[in-house]
Amino acid sequence: xxxxxxxxxxxxxxxxxxxxxxxxxxxxxxxxxxxxxxxxxxxxxxxxxxxxxxxxxxxxxxxxxxxxxxxxxxxxxxxxxxxxxxxxxxxxxxxxxxxxxxxxxxxxxxxxxxxxxxxxxxxx
Numbered sequence: 001x002x003x004x005x006x007x008x009x010x011x012x013x014x015x016x017x018x019x020x021x022x023x024x025x026x027x028x029x030x031x032x033x034x035x036x037x038x039x040x041x042x043x044x045x046x047x048x049x050x051x052x053x054x055x056x057x058x059x060x061x062x063x064x065x066x067x068x069x070x071x072x073x074x075x076x077x078x079x080x081x082x083x084x085x086x087x088x089x090x091x092x093x094x095x096x097x098x099x100x101x102x103x104x105x106x107x108x109x110x111x112x113x114x115x116x117x118x119x120x121x122x123x124x
Contacts, residue, residue: 001080012076012084012104015111019102026065032057036105036112044117067092082106096120 015034022030035041039052050056072089083105090098103115
């Protein structure tokens with residue numbers, strides 16, 4: 001298996017950047033598009049566990065814009081040409097260190113998030 005195939009890595013980086021921009025401007029349509037439309041999709045958030053694309057989309061439609069965040073370390077790794085993980089650290093004005101992990105899969109529609117996990121911790 002090839003790790004970090006250059007073209008695949010560039011594609012996932014572009015998809016991740018698109019997600020990040022959509023998140024920062026609360027572009028719900030793009031955020032929903034970037035999650036795989038499947039009952040197998042899941043997202044664990046700060047205070048929610050969402051199972052299936054419909055639950056993720058419902059959460060997004062009822063959520064106020066969280067505001068811009070500043071990314072810290074970002075690590076994207078591809079495994080073959082159809083699977084990748086994207087991890088990042090982030091900060092919001094409210095404080096605390098946030099962490100996000102996403103699993104991406106190439107689909108006929110393009111790169112989609114199949115699983116995500118977001119957490120925040122107080123800084124010590």
